[in-house]
Amino acid sequence: MDLKSQGMQERSQDVQETENPLSVQPSSTSSALILSSNRARFPQRLLQIRNWRIYQKIGIGYFWSIGIGLTGSLLGLVVADYYQGQAITQLLDAQTQSLLLGQLETAGREAQFQSLALDLAVHTDKPYQPHWVQFQLAMDQARTRQLALTSFLDNNPSWFAAPPEVMTDILNDYLQALQIYEADLASALQALTEARSQPEQAAAQANLTNLVSGTSAAQINEIHAQIIQLTQTAQQQELEGTVEMEDAQGLEKLIIVWSMIVSAAVAGGLAFRTTRAIAQPLEQVTHIAQRVAAEADFTLRAPITNHDEIGWLAQSLNNLIQRIQEYTHDLKQAAQTTEAQNKELQKALGNLRQAQAQLIQTEKMSSLGQLVAGVAHEINNPVSFIYGNISHVKQYTNDLLTLLSAYQAELPQPSSNLQKQISTIDLDFLQADLPKVLQSLQVGAERINSIVLSLRLFSRLHESEKKPFDLHQGLDSTLLILNSRLKAQPNREAIAVIKHYGDIPFIECYGGQINQVFMNILSNAIDALEERIVLESPQASTMSQNESREACDRSSDPPSIHIQTHSLADHDVLVTIADNGAGIPDSIASKLFDPFFTTKPIGKGTGLGLAISYQIITEQHQGTLTCKSVLGQGTVFTIKIPVIGRVS
Structure with missing residues (x-):
């Protein structure tokens, strides 16, 4: 029998021994027999690098390369x-x-x-x-x-x-x-x-x-x-x-x-030979391991070609794959159960956070409504007293002025003492200016009365049931509260409010909540207009601000808010609030109604205003709230609410 056939027979015996799981760790008796047979076949096995142990292959390669290099x-x-x-x-x-x-x-x-x-x-x-x-x-x-x-x-x-x-x-x-x-x-x-x-x-x-x-x-x-x-x-x-x-x-x-080059060449040849003997079966094992990891195919098995450490590694990998295959089914079932529970927990957590935020915001608005209602009530009593008596004062004053005019007609030439008194008090100016002063007092009282009425309307946040509500009155009261922000400021002109009110019916709703929605949307519109004014100012100097300023530079288009209402054929009321501010990028517009999302600085915005407004319209009133915006042109909020109630 020649060396080639004998080597093939030995390798087949080695494969059979390695494929047997029990032969991975042989007993002491079988180990002694294997060692004695290996000593007998040592000259033939020494000629077959594939059957060398890894430490032998690496050691001989190191020996020759280091020896040649040193020499x-x-x-x-x-x-x-x-x-x-x-x-x-x-x-x-x-x-x-x-x-x-x-x-x-x-x-x-x-x-x-x-x-x-x-x-x-x-x-x-x-x-x-x-x-x-x-x-x-x-x-x-x-x-x-x-x-x-x-x-x-x-x-x-x-x-x-x-x-x-x-x-x-x-x-x-x-x-x-x-x-x-x-x-x-x-x-x-x-x-x-x-x-x-x-x-x-x-x-x-x-x-x-x-x-x-x-x-x-x-x-x-x-x-x-x-x-x-x-x-x-x-x-x-x-x-x-x-x-x-x-x-x-x-x-x-x-x-x-040159000695290093020659050493490197010889070492490279030895390394190539050693690498082929070590890496080829190792690559096969690695390939199987990668396929198992990538494809999750636990039916694959690594081939066992060498009777060395790599062969033992292949057998261990096959055993590991078998165990993983057994565990995978149990893990999949556990993962499915855990995933379902995780989704439920995530949903519950989201609902809890949203409910908590809404509860806090509602409590704040309720407290604010109670405060506003109390202030309006306290102001209303003295204002009602003043407003109720102004008409009498005007009547009395007119009567006195008429009587004074009659005296002047009867006595065209008063005494010198009386003329001196008339000159001192400037009687002619007093007769002309006193009606104007009374008219100013009446206008101021009416103004205070309207503000108190707006505060009372806006403070109806604690209503427990829906009632007929005039949307126009709610919009006007909200605008009256925001009037200080609409006026001209040192750094900008006044914000114009253009109303296009249609003939709309009263709607069955929670008036305080609707006012809250109007307040959030109008406040955001004013913020957008102020941001546009800042971007148009000479102080904005960064590159991004230059680009935004070019998009917002509309000096011929003064800041304004357009409010329009009209009825729809399907018994709905449509309210649109549009501004010509800086606009909203598409990447942000898709997140406007998400809870806690805000682009405002810390301390100025909570990210709850529009989220709560969306919930009020969609969940509390079965309506819709949408937003359309064009960067550099402005933003339009559209509120659609069903009509339930009497027609105005």
Whole structure:
């Protein structure tokens, strides 16, 4: 039997063992038998990567990739270190050579400079001894640098600025010339010191000047030029050494990079091979798990192809799917029951919140109605007294004025004392103005009386049954209460109210609740007009306000509210309240009648006004309340209420 057929037989046995749920965790005896058979088949199984354990596949891949990576990196470091060491040696030799030559040239220049300064001091009768001391120090430095360069050349460096024998000759010549120059200079100074007469001193000074600028100085300058050339050559070699150092570093990086590339390639091949052996059966298991999760098909089962951890995972997944399949039915039934209960609770919660909000609002309006009714009652008594007596006062005043006119006709020439009294009280003005004052008092009393009547009508919120109600009277009383908001304000003109009342009958309704609906809609209309005025004002400067201001810029269309009523053929009454405000966007218009929905700032709106109004019209009076709005043109609220009652 060949290895291929034997491997197939082994895999089939492994599949049968894994598909058996009881073989997922075998007993100790069966485990020992399996281990002994595995040891017998180890050489054949070692050739089949598919039958390796996962830790074996991953471990061998890591071993080869890490080994190749370390080997390549170490090889790169060794080779690069060799070349870099040579480059460092050459660079250090070039730097040392350049430094020593530069120091030698500097010491020679310093010696020449001090000799010139010495000559100048002699000719200007200044002390020359400090310059002589500095000259000797410079000469000592030159000797020291010459010895250092000689020692450097004896160590056989990697680079030379010139052939060693040439550099040795130049250094010796330079040092010999400096020593001769030093001896001649010392002799000239000795002669200058020993001179007694003026001619001898002049001759000694001339000799010193010829020495400083003579043949010896020229020879030293010529050798200086050679040393400078050697220094430049050494500096060029130093640059070349730096380049070679950089090349060595680049080679090091290149070797390391290539070793990493080769390691990555080998590791990639091993990873691909290992991944195929691990991922292929794992993908099959994952695919089944994803299908089960996505399709909720618990009849699927994962294939078991390997006798390793993945095979055990597939068997465990199959067992898990089986258990989930058993639990799913129970969960679905429980979810259906819970969903039904949740819907009922949500509906009850919504109804409770709405009822609570309506109860609070109704209680507030009831308290307000009681307060308004009490105020109206208290005001009504004194106003009735004033209003009832004004007519008598007018009659009495007219009689007195008529009598006064008769006296004036009988006595056209009163006494001087009486004329003085007439002039003091301005009788003519009093006769003309007193009727006007009484007429003003009557108009004011009538105005107060109408306001009290409107307050009494508006306060009928606590009615327990429907009664015939005049919608026109309810609208007028509401407008009278809102009159202060309709008047001109410092930042806007007055809001005009245009009424188009038709011939409508009384309706059977709760008058206080209808007044509440009128109050909410008219208050919102005034708010919309004020918002339009704000958007049209120069202070609005943001982009959104600019767009809204363009939509609302209707200077030729002053703010106004149109109220229209008429009867319908189906025994209904239609009331429309329209404003030419800023309008309502479609996204908001669909939520107007939702409880607690408001676009007003916190503290200005509760989001209950229109929701309660909608409930009053639709539920309490079996009518309809609709809203149509065009952004930038205005909003129209339409109230439709059935007629039950007598005709006016």
